[in-house]
Amino acid sequence: MKCSALWTALCVCVYGAVVTCSVKKLSNNTGRFANATLVRLNEFLSAGYKKGVRPVRDWRQSTTVAIDLMVYAILNVDEKNQVLTTYVWYRQQWTDEFLAWDPEEFDEVKQISIPTANIWVPDILINEFVDVGKSPEIPYVYVGNTGLVRNYKPIQVVTACSLNIYNFPYDVQKCSLTFQSWLHTTKDINITLMRTPEEVMNDKSVFMNQGEWELLHVLSTYKDFSVDNDDYYAEMKFHVVIRRRPLFYTVNLLLPSVFLMVMDIVGFYLPPDSGERVSFKITLLLGYSVFLIIVSDTLPATAIGTPLIGVYFVVCMALLVISLTESVLIVRLVHKQDLQSRVPQWVKHLVLEKATVLFCIRNKKVCSVLSQGSDLPDSGRNLGLGLSTRDSGSPVMDGILREITTIRQFLEKKDESREIAKEWLQVGYVLDVLLFRVYLLTVLAYSITLGSLWSVWQNV
Numbered sequence: 422m423k424c425s426a427l428w429t430a431l432c433v434c435v436y437g438a439v440v441t442c443s444v445k446k447l448s449n450n451t452g453r454f455a456n457a458t459l460v461r462l463n464e465f466l467s468a469g470y471k472k473g474v475r476p477v478r479d480w481r482q483s484t485t486v487a488i489d490l491m492v493y494a495i496l497n498v499d500e501k502n503q504v505l506t507t508y509v510w511y512r513q514q515w516t517d518e519f520l521a522w523d524p525e526e527f528d529e530v531k532q533i534s535i536p537t538a539n540i541w542v543p544d545i546l547i548n549e550f551v552d553v554g555k556s557p558e559i560p561y562v563y564v565g566n567t568g569l570v571r572n573y574k575p576i577q578v579v580t581a582c583s584l585n586i587y588n589f590p591y592d593v594q595k596c597s598l599t600f601q602s603w604l605h606t607t608k609d610i611n612i613t614l615m616r617t618p619e620e621v622m623n624d625k626s627v628f629m630n631q632g633e634w635e636l637l638h639v640l641s642t643y644k645d646f647s648v649d650n651d652d653y654y655a656e657m658k659f660h661v662v663i664r665r666r667p668l669f670y671t672v673n674l675l676l677p678s679v680f681l682m683v684m685d686i687v688g689f690y691l692p693p694d695s696g697e698r699v700s701f702k703i704t705l706l707l708g709y710s711v712f713l714i715i716v717s718d719t720l721p722a723t724a725i726g727t728p729l730i731g732v733y734f735v736v737c738m739a740l741l742v743i744s745l746t747e748s749v750l751i752v753r754l755v756h757k758q759d760l761q762s763r764v765p766q767w768v769k770h771l772v773l774e775k776a777t778v779l780f781c782i783r784n785k786k787v788c789s790v791l792s793q794g795s796d797l798p799d800s801g802r803n804l805g806l807g808l809s810t811r812d813s814g815s816p817v818m819d820g821i822l823r824e825i826t827t828i829r830q831f832l833e834k835k836d837e838s839r840e841i842a843k844e845w846l847q848v849g850y851v852l853d854v855l856l857f858r859v860y861l862l863t864v865l866a867y868s869i870t871l872g873s874l875w876s877v878w879q880n881v
Contacts (some may be wrong), residue, residue: 462533475609516570580598710738
C-alpha cells in the first residue's frame with residue numbers, strides 16, 4: 422500500500438511538472454493568439470487529456486452525475502402505437518478532475534465553453550427511447566474552473582408509454598422517462614438530482630400550456646437495481662403526468678349525441694297511431710349512423726381496449742334501435758283492428774285497469790273521428806224496423822228489405838270494428854306511455870352514471 426501511494430504521488434508530481442512546462446511554453450507563444458486567454462486556457466485543458474477515461478484521479482471514487490428535467494411541450498400522444506413525443510430541456514453536470522485550473526493564471530477566467538466531442542461524457546440514456554427525435558445539436562459544454570462540467574441541451578423525446586384511453590376524453594396519462602448509465606455501475610457512475618423533488622414536481626415555468634394536453638406535475642424517483650445480484654446500476658425516473666383538455670371533444674362528440682337522444686325522446690310525443698313517428702325515428706337512426714362515421718376518426722383506437730365514450734355511442738345507437746322497435750310495435754298494435762279480433766280480457770284487465778292505476782296513467786279518450794257516423798246505424802235500424810211492419814208480399818218490397826238488412830249488417834259490423842279500434846288504441850296508448858317512461862328512466866340513469874364518472878375523472 423505504501424508503494425502504491427508513493428507511486429501515485431510521483432505520477433501526480435510528474436503530471437504537474439508537465440502541465441507547468443506546457444503553460445510556460447504556451448505563454449511564450451507569439452502571433453495572433455499570443456494574448457488570447459481563452460486559447461491558452463483551451464490548450465492548457467487539452468494538453469494530455471484522455472477523453473476515453475473516466476476523469477477521476479482515484480479510480481475507487483465514483484463520478485456523480487446530477488441531472489434535471491424540464492418539460493417544454495407535449496408534441497404528440499399516439500394512442501394506437503402507445504408512443505409519447507415530448508420536448509424537454511435536459512440538464513446534467515458532473516465534476517471532471519482533469520479540467521480544473523487556477524483563474525489567477527488565466528485573467529480570472531472562471532468558465533469556458535469547449536466542444537463536447539473533446540471531453541469525457543457519461544453514457545446516460547433514456548430507457549424508453551423508441552425513435553430518434555429531431556433534437557438540435559448542441560456541440561459545446563460549459564466547464565468551470567473547479568472542473569464542474571455543465572451539459573445543457575433540448576431533446577425531442579420519442580418514448581414508449583402505456584396509455585390508458587378508457588377515460589377518454591377525460592383521461593390522465595402517466596409516462597416515465599428513465600435515465601441511467603447503459604454500461605457503468607454505481608461504482609463508476611452514480612446519478613442524483615440537481616434540484617429537490619418538490620421543485621422538479623411543481624416546475625411549469627417553461628411549459629407551453631396552450632395545447633391539447635395540460636402538464637400536472639413531474640414526479641422523480643431514484644432507484645438502484647441489480648441484474649445479477651452483483652453489479653448495481655443507478656437510475657433516475659421522471660414520471661410525466663399529463664391531462665387531456667376535454668372541451669373540444671365535449672363540444673364535437675358528446676353534445677351532438679345528446680341532442681339526437683333528446684330528439685328521440687321528444688319523438689314519443691307524436692301520436693302512437695301516427696305513421697310519422699316511425700319515419701321520424703328512422704331518420705334519427707340514420708343521422709346517428711352518419712354521425713358515428715364522421716367521429717370514428719376522432720376516437721383513439723388501440724388493440725387492447727375501447728374508450729368508454731365508444732361504448733356510450735354504441736349504447737346510444739342501441740337505444741335508438743329499441744326506440745324505433747317500440748314505435749313499430751305500438752303502431753302495429755293500434756292497427757290490429759284489421760284482424761277483426763277483440764282485445765283479450767286479460768289484456769284489458771292488466772293494461773287498462775291495473776297498469777293505469779299502478780303507474781298513474783290517464784286513460785286517454787280516443788279521437789272523435791272514431792265515433793262519427795254513429796247516428797247512421799241507428800237510422801238504418803229504425804228504417805229497417807219501419808219497413809218490416811209493412812206488407813212484405815210484394816217482390817219489390819222484399820228486395821228493398823233485403824238491401825236494408827244488408828246495409829244494417831254492414832253498419833253494425835263497422836260499428837263493431839270501430840269499438841275494437843277504440844279498445845286497441847287505448848291499449849296502445851297505455852303501453853306507449855309505459856314503455857316511454859321505462860325508456861326515459863333508462864336514458865336518464867345511463868346519462869347520470871356516465872356524467873358522474875366523467876365528472877369524477879375530470880376533478881381527480
